[in-house]
Amino acid sequence: MIEKNPGICPMLNASSGTAKNLIEKIKSEIMRNSLVKRDLIWLELTGCSGNIISLLNGSNPDFKFLITNMVNLIYNNSLMAAEGEAALDALVNKTGSDYILAVEGAISTKNNGLYNIIGRWKGEPLTALKAVQLLGDRASHVIAVGACATHGGVSAARPNPAECVSVQSILKRKVIKLPGCPCHPDWFLGTLAHILLYGEPELDDRDRHLLFYSMLIHDRCPRRSYFDNGVFATRLGEKTCMFKLGCRGPVTRIDCPVRQWNSYVNWPIRDDTPCIGCAMFGFPDSMEPFISYDTTRKR
Amino acid sequence: MAKRIVINPITRISGFMEIEAFIENNIIVDAKTEGLLFRGFEKMLVGRSPFDAVYFTERICGICSTAHGVASTMALEAAMKVIPTEQGRYLRDIIHGCEFLQNHIRHFYQYTTPDFIKLPENYPLYVTDHNDFRLPEEKNALLVKHYFESLDLSRQAHEMLAVLGGKAPHNHGVFIGGITTQASTDKIIKIKSILNSINQFIRDKMIPDAYTIGEYYQDYYHNGGGYGNLLSYGCFNNYAELGTLYVDPLAYKDGSIRPFYPSGISEEIDYSWYSDDTEPYMDKPKAYSWVKAARYYGIPFETGPLARQWLSGEYRHGISTMDRTIARVLEAKKITEVIGVLLENITPDVSVQKEYSIPEAAEGEGLIDTTRGALGHWIEIDDRVISFYQIITPSGWNLSTRSGNNLKGTAEKALIGTTIQNSDNPVELGRIIRSFDPCVSCQLMYIQMVGI
Amino acid sequence: MIKSEKTICQRMKQIIEESESNIKMLFKMPCIYARTSVLFELSANTAELNELCSQLIENENRQVQPTQSNITIEQLSQFTGKNGNPAYVAVNGIVYDVTNNAAWAAATHFGLTAGKDLTDEFASCHAGHSILDKLKVVGKLI
Numbered sequence: 027m028i029e030k031n032p033g034i035c036p037m038l039n040a041s042s043g044t045a046k047n048l049i050e051k052i053k054s055e056i057m058r059n060s061l062v063k064r065d066l067i068w069l070e071l072t073g074c075s076g077n078i079i080s081l082l083n084g085s086n087p088d089f090k091f092l093i094t095n096m097v098n099l100i101y102n103n104s105l106m107a108a109e110g111e112a113a114l115d116a117l118v119n120k121t122g123s124d125y126i127l128a129v130e131g132a133i134s135t136k137n138n139g140l141y142n143i144i145g146r147w148k149g150e151p152l153t154a155l156k157a158v159q160l161l162g163d164r165a166s167h168v169i170a171v172g173a174c175a176t177h178g179g180v181s182a183a184r185p186n187p188a189e190c191v192s193v194q195s196i197l198k199r200k201v202i203k204l205p206g207c208p209c210h211p212d213w214f215l216g217t218l219a220h221i222l223l224y225g226e227p228e229l230d231d232r233d234r235h236l237l238f239y240s241m242l243i244h245d246r247c248p249r250r251s252y253f254d255n256g257v258f259a260t261r262l263g264e265k266t267c268m269f270k271l272g273c274r275g276p277v278t279r280i281d282c283p284v285r286q287w288n289s290y291v292n293w294p295i296r297d298d299t300p301c302i303g304c305a306m307f308g309f310p311d312s313m314e315p316f317i318s319y320d321t322t323r324k325r
Numbered sequence: 326m327a328k329r330i331v332i333n334p335i336t337r338i339s340g341f342m343e344i345e346a347f348i349e350n351n352i353i354v355d356a357k358t359e360g361l362l363f364r365g366f367e368k369m370l371v372g373r374s375p376f377d378a379v380y381f382t383e384r385i386c387g388i389c390s391t392a393h394g395v396a397s398t399m400a401l402e403a404a405m406k407v408i409p410t411e412q413g414r415y416l417r418d419i420i421h422g423c424e425f426l427q428n429h430i431r432h433f434y435q436y437t438t439p440d441f442i443k444l445p446e447n448y449p450l451y452v453t454d455h456n457d458f459r460l461p462e463e464k465n466a467l468l469v470k471h472y473f474e475s476l477d478l479s480r481q482a483h484e485m486l487a488v489l490g491g492k493a494p495h496n497h498g499v500f501i502g503g504i505t506t507q508a509s510t511d512k513i514i515k516i517k518s519i520l521n522s523i524n525q526f527i528r529d530k531m532i533p534d535a536y537t538i539g540e541y542y543q544d545y546y547h548n549g550g551g552y553g554n555l556l557s558y559g560c561f562n563n564y565a566e567l568g569t570l571y572v573d574p575l576a577y578k579d580g581s582i583r584p585f586y587p588s589g590i591s592e593e594i595d596y597s598w599y600s601d602d603t604e605p606y607m608d609k610p611k612a613y614s615w616v617k618a619a620r621y622y623g624i625p626f627e628t629g630p631l632a633r634q635w636l637s638g639e640y641r642h643g644i645s646t647m648d649r650t651i652a653r654v655l656e657a658k659k660i661t662e663v664i665g666v667l668l669e670n671i672t673p674d675v676s677v678q679k680e681y682s683i684p685e686a687a688e689g690e691g692l693i694d695t696t697r698g699a700l701g702h703w704i705e706i707d708d709r710v711i712s713f714y715q716i717i718t719p720s721g722w723n724l725s726t727r728s729g730n731n732l733k734g735t736a737e738k739a740l741i742g743t744t745i746q747n748s749d750n751p752v753e754l755g756r757i758i759r760s761f762d763p764c765v766s767c768q769l770m771y772i773q774m775v776g777i
Numbered sequence: 778m779i780k781s782e783k784t785i786c787q788r789m790k791q792i793i794e795e796s797e798s799n800i801k802m803l804f805k806m807p808c809i810y811a812r813t814s815v816l817f818e819l820s821a822n823t824a825e826l827n828e829l830c831s832q833l834i835e836n837e838n839r840q841v842q843p844t845q846s847n848i849t850i851e852q853l854s855q856f857t858g859k860n861g862n863p864a865y866v867a868v869n870g871i872v873y874d875v876t877n878n879a880a881w882a883a884a885t886h887f888g889l890t891a892g893k894d895l896t897d898e899f900a901s902c903h904a905g906h907s908i909l910d911k912l913k914v915v916g917k918l919i
């Protein structure tokens with residue numbers, strides 16, 4: 027048997043530092059004055075507006091760095107100072123020039139989109155649906171941020187009363203998808219940084235940024251040895267494998283185990299709970315039940 | 326003739342909202358607050374596993390997700406007859422407290438201050454449409470500095486939450502019995518140290534900043550009052566050993582404070598986009614919002630930080646736009662103290678989790694005061710799945726529509742009578758509405774319930 | 778429908794071949810990280826050999842009690858993976874055990890539950906994938 031593991035391969039290690047590396051690169055480009063700030067529109071649509079909160083939780087870089095050094099944030103409902111039609115001016119005037127569009131939330135299509143009105147322009151309601159149609163085609167890149175935007179998510183959960191759909195279902199163009207509920211700030215900032223520096227990043231067959239979405243949680247889970255030895259938790263709060271409680275780590279491709287959340291202090295499995303697959307297509311309906319106690323425990 | 330004003334979007338709130346107001350001789354004579362987002366969570370929850378309600382309902386709202394996790398957990402505990410241990414309650418309330426801090430810091434700096442201070446206009450995000458900025462240059466500059474500093478502190482509030490909750494928004498920690506994990510000493514110490522810096526920030530910057538704004542916008546102590554009826558379901562209260570650290574369930578009306586009785590809650594839909602059998606129905610005559618009208622014995626009440634500060638006796642300066650903002654920052658300080666006390670009483674490494682089973686049929690309610698005010702979840706279980714779910718959010722109280730007896734919602738009432746300086750740029754409306762910290766993401770009522 | 782002795786032996790031969798070439802590689806490898814990963818592979822190989830041997834022994838025993846080979850749809854519906862029952866699913870007439878398959882946590886998989894014939898679902902999601910080979914076969918659906 028192998029006595030001592032010399033550690034993780036440095037190459038692998040480098041790839042999990044990613045977002046930070048990209049940001050370092052951005053910083054040096056800024057120092058050399060070679061990075062041109064681009065315009066960013068962040069639309070909040072049919073959802074909980076939690077992805078913008080998650081973005082504010084980013085620390086590497088933080089929000090101030092984002093709006094000072096990376097982009098001109100033109101529109102965001104939660105944060106912009108203007109209100110009413112003056113706020114919408116920024117949006118409507120934007121359709122001619124270059125910008126990157128980030129969308130959080132699904133798009134409600136019921137009643138011609140009237141279940142979600144995001145503003146009023148010249149007396150007419152601007153629905154989430156219309157906003158995406160208006161801004162989607164002309165953006166240089168469209169990034170769907172979070173579960174609702176990438177595949178409908180919780181907003182489209184059965185029986186989908188507001189008839190919510192993903193951004194991709196409305197647009198015929200390429201949409202970069204960053205599923206997660208919410209999206210981790212690094213996944214978004216890393217993707218944005220890549221676009222600013224090199225253009226569209228390498229995507230998988232479902233348009234997820236490969237840098238973040240290539241490995242299964244289960245493959246890098248610190249509790250994997252418990253799984254392999256059949257040691258399964260019977261209730262939350264235990265330190266062993268969460269598989270029998272319903273862990274979705276084995277079908278969820280994302281880097282939570284190595285990245286972790288909120289300034290990298292914790293993540294759901296380390297909090298002694300099963301992964302609920304929030305970064306996987308199909309969340310939530312396909313990932314339920316989240317927690318089960320009555321699973322058979324034979325080996 | 327009255328002049329009609331429409332503001333949409335009301336930015337710097339969570340969710341989507343329109344204000345429609347009518348102005349005569351520079352005075353608002355009528356107003357409507359309209360919630361413009363509908364998702365239908367209560368319908369979605371039917372048929373799901375009751376255990377899933379906790380993580381599912383958190384997704385109602387990105388800025389106050391923990392609040393829904395807590396209310397949902399309490400409703401489940403009631404239905405399953407699980408009584409959480411005191412340690413479990415302390416731990417859960419610490420997580421809830423962290424969400425209060427995140428919320429209040431972001432609401433005050435990111436949502437409220439841009440109404441009153443001029444942020445650097447070389448950021449397109451901060452370009453404004455009016456000129457009613459009254460702070461002298463150096464004070465304005467100081468608040469701008471704090472606006473950006475606050476981003477670190479609110480982020481840390483969520484970091485502190487994640488230490489026990491796994492991640493934020495949409496934490497995994499709050500669950501039946503208290504929280505999922507244990508508070509080891511390293512976690513306690515980490516939370517303490519973050520709490521310390523947040524406490525300092527609130528004391529040295531946030532509270533003085535709120536009073537600075539109040540000083541230059543004195544008129545806002547005299548508008549936005551509303552009915553002056555205040556209500557709280559209670560929070561950080563009724564601990565076996567620690568007693569009440571903040572506020573008990575109370576209601577204030579006509580100058581007197583009385584205990585609050587849950588049986589007085591009702592919800593009306595006369596002016597909301599629902600048919601009588603509570604299906605969405607946008608062609609309904611008279612209806613103008615997805616928000617329903619929550620009432621206590623038929624009467625509108627205000628809930629939130631000012632109501633709690635008033636009912637607990639911490640702050641009784643007045644009921645107005647500015648008092649609401651002052652109460653919010655003072656409450657932030659109070660919450661840091663409450664978390665401090667709870668932390669002192671934590672026994673490290675206690676696990677509060679059990680193997681739970683779902684009853685064949687049961688029902689329960691979870692009423693809790695949270696960041697924006699009184700939040701209630703009601704659950705019914707049949708055949709081991711959710712058969713009914715009902716949510717009444719704080720904004721269902723504060724931003725309610727009119728009710729059958731034509732009583733206007735609390736915020737509508739607060740707008741009426743306000744003097745507008747410049748009807749081409751009615752900044753007063755947004756400022757008054759934001760003092761309530763509206764959360765339209767939360768507004769997704771489906772099923773009518775009268776006299777629960 | 779238990780794996781035949783022949784397939785087990787073929788697999789064993791394969792593993793031995795792989796291991797031999799791995800050992801050859803190890804002699805030439807300069808990078809310590811790559812070497813470790815090969816060593817891990819080797820130890821995985823011995824683990825699999827071990828597993829295969831137990832299967833051979835199990836096969837011996839099984840021949841004495843050839844129950845379970847035919848399963849009706851009613852019987853299948855008992856095997857939901859809950860409350861002590863194993864989790865079985867049927868695809869194309871063959872019943873597989875997914876009780877401990879990682880992708881079937883809590884006996885559920887992308888909104889599907891165990892105890893059912895999921896032929897159509899499998900065809901719509903995994904057509905052309907060879908993932909069924911990895912599952913333990915428990916019988917035939919009749």
Ligand code: HEM
Pocket residue numbers: 242276277278279866868873875878880886887889895896898899901902903908909911912
């Ligand atoms: C609704 C239809 C289904 C969907 C959407 C689905 C989806 C998936 C996905 C996405 C994975 C791979 C996760 C990854 O590695 O990235 C997976 C793995 C797997 N699925 Fe399914 N699946 C479906 C139906 C089924 C059925 C009916 C079976 C019946 C046996 C099945 C058995 C498996 C197994 C055994 C694996 C693990 C594969 C491995 O070992 O690599 N799936 N499924």
Ligand code: SF4
Pocket residue numbers: 243244245247248249250251253266267268269273274275276295301
């Ligand atoms: S806890 Fe989940 S991800 Fe980790 S080893 Fe167990 S099943 Fe895999």
